[in-house]
Amino acid sequence: MSRLLTYISLTGSLFFIALSAQADINNGKELHDSNCTSCHISIQGGDGTGIYTRENKRIETYPALIKQVKRCRDSLGMQWPENHINDVVKYLNSNFYKFKE
Numbered sequence: 001m002s003r004l005l006t007y008i009s010l011t012g013s014l015f016f017i018a019l020s021a022q023a024d025i026n027n028g029k030e031l032h033d034s035n036c037t038s039c040h041i042s043i044q045g046g047d048g049t050g051i052y053t054r055e056n057k058r059i060e061t062y063p064a065l066i067k068q069v070k071r072c073r074d075s076l077g078m079q080w081p082e083n084h085i086n087d088v089v090k091y092l093n094s095n096f097y098k099f100k101e
């Protein structure tokens, strides 16, 4: 019985973790799409995400991705809390870069 309870609570928390990771990525996509595409479209065209997969892309590691997101955020002159940065980095990584975190 107690095994069953452990199993249920473990599955529940895994489910919760999966859900909250998803929420981060969705929030990151929203933040990204409303703030980050205008310059990138003028560089690479398309919907502004081609810059993340272009042949000569600059970002080769997860820490470099975080740094670049901060740099571009600064060029927008926006004050983003750390969790906005994390959400956007997660979105970019899960959809384009696919680095190991």
Ligand code: HEC
Pocket (backbone or CB within 6 Å): 032, 035, 036, 037, 038, 039, 040, 043, 051, 052, 053, 056, 057, 058, 059, 065, 068, 069, 072, 073, 075, 076, 088, 092
């Ligand atoms: C003011 C214009 C501008 C805005 C706004 C902007 N970027 Fe950028 N971004 C650039 C430029 C220019 C480059 C390319 C730098 C290069 O090629 O050397 C770039 C490159 C990048 C790259 C690296 C692409 C690669 O080569 O792998 C990432 C990641 C990135 N931007 C993320 C963001 C995010 C996230 C936002 C929104 C917070 C954002 N950018 C908003 C101008 C901008």
